[in-house]
Every structure is written in structure tokens, then in C-alpha cells.
Amino acid sequence: MTSNDYKDYRDYTLTPRQLETMQWAAMGKSAPSIALFMDVTKDSVYFHQKKVIDKLECGGLIHAVALLTKKGLVDPEKTENPYQKEK
Numbered sequence: 001m002t003s004n005d006y007k008d009y010r011d012y013t014l015t016p017r018q019l020e021t022m023q024w025a026a027m028g029k030s031a032p033s034i035a036l037f038m039d040v041t042k043d044s045v046y047f048h049q050k051k052v053i054d055k056l057e058c059g060g061l062i063h064a065v066a067l068l069t070k071k072g073l074v075d076p077e078k079t080e081n082p083y084q085k086e087k
Contacts, residue, residue, distance in 0.1 A: 021038070022064065025061060026068070026075065028076070
């Protein structure tokens with residue numbers, strides 16, 4: 001497999017909500033917890049995470065978080081979510 005076989009994920013545009021759910025997931029939060037933080041339903045969280053997984057053509061949530069971490073779009077070491085809007 002050559003480097004040309006890998007898809008360039010910079011072409012994918014993730015919405016702020018998608019990035020926010022993925023940042024919380026990278027920080028180890030579950031969908032019900034993320035839903036509380038974002039003031040949405042857990043089904044909304046699952047919806048946004050599924051969209052990211054589909055856009056990145058990943059095998060699942062952990063794969064998507066790993067890819068986004070590698071690309072510098074999420075950081076599991078953060079203690080606050082930089083994508084979270086001020087209320």
C-alpha cells in the first residue's frame with residue numbers, strides 16, 4: 001500500500017457541532033454525557049458522530065477520534081472543549 005492509497009481527509013468539512021461532539025468523545029465522554037454538556041438529546045449526539053464516521057469513512061467512533069486526533073482537529077488531553085459555545 002502506498003501513500004497515494006490513503007484518502008486525504010482535509011477535503012472533508014466538519015460542522016462545529018460535529019467537531020464538538022468528537023472533541024467530547026476524544027476526552028472520553030459518553031453520548032449521554034455529551035448530550036448533557038451540549039444541551040441536546042443523545043440521539044443528536046449519535047447523529048453527529050455517525051455523520052463524522054461516514055464522512056471520514058471510518059470503521060467506528062474510536063477510529064474517527066484517532067484520525068481527528070492525528071490531524072490535530074481534536075485533543076484528548078484537553079480539559080475543556082474548545083468548540084463549546086459560550087452560553
